[in-house]
Amino acid sequence: MSHPVSIFPDQFRLAGRTALITGSGRGLGWEIAQALAQAGARVLLHGRSAERLAPRLATLHSAGLEAGAITFDMADRTAMRQAMGSAGPIDILVHNVGERDRRPFAEIEPEDFARLVDVDLVAAHSLVKLVVPGMIERSWGRLIMVTSIVANLATPGASSYTTAKGGLSALARALASELGATGITSNALAPGFFATETNAEYHASPAGERLRERCPAKRWAEPHEIAGAALFLASPAASFVNGHTLTVDGGVSATYMG
Secondary structure, eight states: OOOGGGTGGGGGOOTTOEEEETTOSSHHHHHHHHHHHHTTOEEEEEESOHHHHHHHHHHHHHTTOOEEEEEOOTTOHHHHHHHHHTTOOOSEEEEOOOOOOOSOGGGOOHHHHHHHHIIIIIHHHHHHHHHHHHHHHHTOEEEEEEOOGGGTSOOTTOHHHHHHHHHHHHHHHHHHHHHGGGTEEEEEEEEOSBOOGGGHHHHTSHHHHHHHHHSTTSSOBOGGGGHHHHHHHHSGGGTTOOSOEEEESTTGGGOSOO
8 A cells, every 4th residue: 555645746736627817917826827837737827918918828838838828807798708718618717816996995986896896706706607617517626716814804995805805705605605516616815915016016115014014924925925825725635625715824814913
């Protein structure tokens, strides 16, 4: 009888699987896409511009990894349906797209609130509806919603974003409950403070320094540090992990005071 450790790394291989990672032209989405590709998956990068995705595709192809691209605006459901109609079967969906609106509650009009919730949350529901039938047919699928620690820890000046991310966590749990018997798992991934391109200005600000001190690790996370958690949830190793939110925040949400 072989020792279990000798076969365990195989539980993280994704050969033969196709993964769609939304918002994967940069930031955490790009890091997740690289990790899944290196694990053997065929990855589909997603963004609104094919030109912006082209250099990322070239990087993956030059490393001998299998990758393609799909473009549509999450707010355009018609474009989403058309693009997904030619994407082929999707085994792993990592929904990473998320817009922000850093303004006080009093300055966010109802129309602004509704638009952000639509792009960050309702669009995720629409995309899941397009990929789930094929997953059910194949009796295998992974749904991973990239939320945020603000889904449970609110912060001033982000009411619409906090609401949308909280809704994504709830959606992941709801889908886990409803789809669990079909061979699909549904989980959420909640990053903390990550030093991505989009956070560069905030990271360098006094507020960013306060967040660094708030974290027990006393630093912001590097973007690549999201990759292992995403790979785990996407892999066969997580076959009985369902309805869970995996937090990657250096201990922020476990700490009463910084």
